[in-house]
Amino acid sequence: MKVVMAQxxxxxxxxxxxxxxxxxKHLPTVNLISSPGAGKTTLLERTIQAxxxxxxxxxxxxxxxxxxxxxxxxxxxAAVVQVNTAGLCHLDANMVGRxxxxxxxxGLDLLFIENVGNLVCPAEFDLGEDxxxxxxxxxxxxxxxxxxxxxxxxxxxxxxxxxxxxAYTDFDINKVxxxxxxxxxxxxxxxxxxxxxxxxxxxxxxxxxxxxxxRSATG
Amino acid sequence: MHEVGxxxxxxxxxxxxxxxxxxxxxxxxxxxxxxxxxxxPDALEFAFSVLAPGTMFEGARLEIESVPVTLRCPxxxxxxxxxxxAYFCPKCGGRAEIVSGQxxxxxxxxxxxxxxxxxxxxxxxxxxxxxxxxxx
Numbered sequence: 001m002k003v004v005m006a007q008x009x010x011x012x013x014x015x016x017x018x019x020x021x022x023x024x025k026h027l028p029t030v031n032l033i034s035s036p037g038a039g040k041t042t043l044l045e046r047t048i049q050a051x052x053x054x055x056x057x058x059x060x061x062x063x064x065x066x067x068x069x070x071x072x073x074x075x076x077x078a079a080v081v082q083v084n085t086a087g088l089c090h091l092d093a094n095m096v097g098r099x100x101x102x103x104x105x106x107g108l109d110l111l112f113i114e115n116v117g118n119l120v121c122p123a124e125f126d127l128g129e130d131x132x133x134x135x136x137x138x139x140x141x142x143x144x145x146x147x148x149x150x151x152x153x154x155x156x157x158x159x160x161x162x163x164x165x166x167a168y169t170d171f172d173i174n175k176v177x178x179x180x181x182x183x184x185x186x187x188x189x190x191x192x193x194x195x196x197x198x199x200x201x202x203x204x205x206x207x208x209x210x211x212x213x214x215r216s217a218t219g
Numbered sequence: 220m221h222e223v224g225x226x227x228x229x230x231x232x233x234x235x236x237x238x239x240x241x242x243x244x245x246x247x248x249x250x251x252x253x254x255x256x257x258x259x260p261d262a263l264e265f266a267f268s269v270l271a272p273g274t275m276f277e278g279a280r281l282e283i284e285s286v287p288v289t290l291r292c293p294x295x296x297x298x299x300x301x302x303x304x305a306y307f308c309p310k311c312g313g314r315a316e317i318v319s320g321q322x323x324x325x326x327x328x329x330x331x332x333x334x335x336x337x338x339x340x341x342x343x344x345x346x347x348x349x350x351x352x353x354x355x
Contacts, residue, residue, distance in 0.1 A: 001329065121257060
């Protein structure tokens with residue numbers, strides 16, 4: 001007997017992502033995606049500091065193992081939930097849904113989901129977020145957007161981090177920005193150093209803007 | 220990638236539908252996988268071969284239709300195929316839209332109630348003596 005299903009394999013994930021999105025309808029949510037070591041946690045630490053007293057930030061911290069990053073975020077006084085994927089290469093909507101259970105969503109102004117360090121798989125899983133942000137560090141080399149285009153195509157913004165290292169590498173910042181815009185002409189690009197703070201003002205301004213936007217849209 | 224997880228999901232979803240259709244044994248599974256997807260057919264097949272034994276999928280054939288990347292240019296209307304993610308129309312240079320290549324779905328599966336012999340030389344000589352004596 002033949003049974004036609006014509007069913008998306010990731011349907012279950014999409015369903016839970018929709019439920020998450022409904023739960024997050026008042027809370028702007030950013031899914032932060034990068035390779036390991038690009039500086040996601042450092043950028044978040046600095047962002048929480050910079051927005052303190054103005055934007056109440058919560059973080060869902062995805063890691064394969066350990067709670068090290070969550071401890072760093074908690075050290076900044078932000079609400080944080082650790083999700084350990086125990087080997088899985090990405091966060092899925094279910095994991096995020098369970099993490100949402102543990103956060104006081106009404107007390108937050110902005111939620112970050114720090115995905116597992118991986119430039120490939122996280123791009124394929126909707127978590128219920130408003131924005132995907134790709135983080136690319138100068139130390140990784142400028143060929144990454146062309147080699148891993150999906151995440152840059154799916155993202156609304158990209159942060160090129162570790163700009164303080166530009167002088168020590170052959171990373172061609174203009175060429176990389178051009179190549180990113182070839183993949184995604186509408187993407188916003190921020191060039192930052194989370195270590196020194198250089199260039200982070202534009203990033204903060206965008207975050208303030210998305211908080212304001214969602215507030216005025218949903219009341 | 221996470222092909223093992225994808226195949227596990229495929230098996231769970233098919234098991235559910237198979238159960239509702241009184242299918243006890245799956246003999247064939249067909250997936251459609253666009254080439255823009257990170258899921259690699261070889262890795263999906265490997266995951267299937269590892270996960271199938273001892274389940275209703277044991278001995279089943281996995282077929283994967285790999286869908287090429289097709290682009291359409293909204294400016295000049297030309298359609299083109301590409302081996303990878305491309306962004307521009309090869310005819311006029313305009314920015315192209317992706318028509319296909321992003322698929323990832325279960326097309327169909329085939330199965331039976333598991334009471335007949337596999338018989339069709341599918342997978343090894345399984346001795347099914349006593350298989351059919353399902354009742355007093």
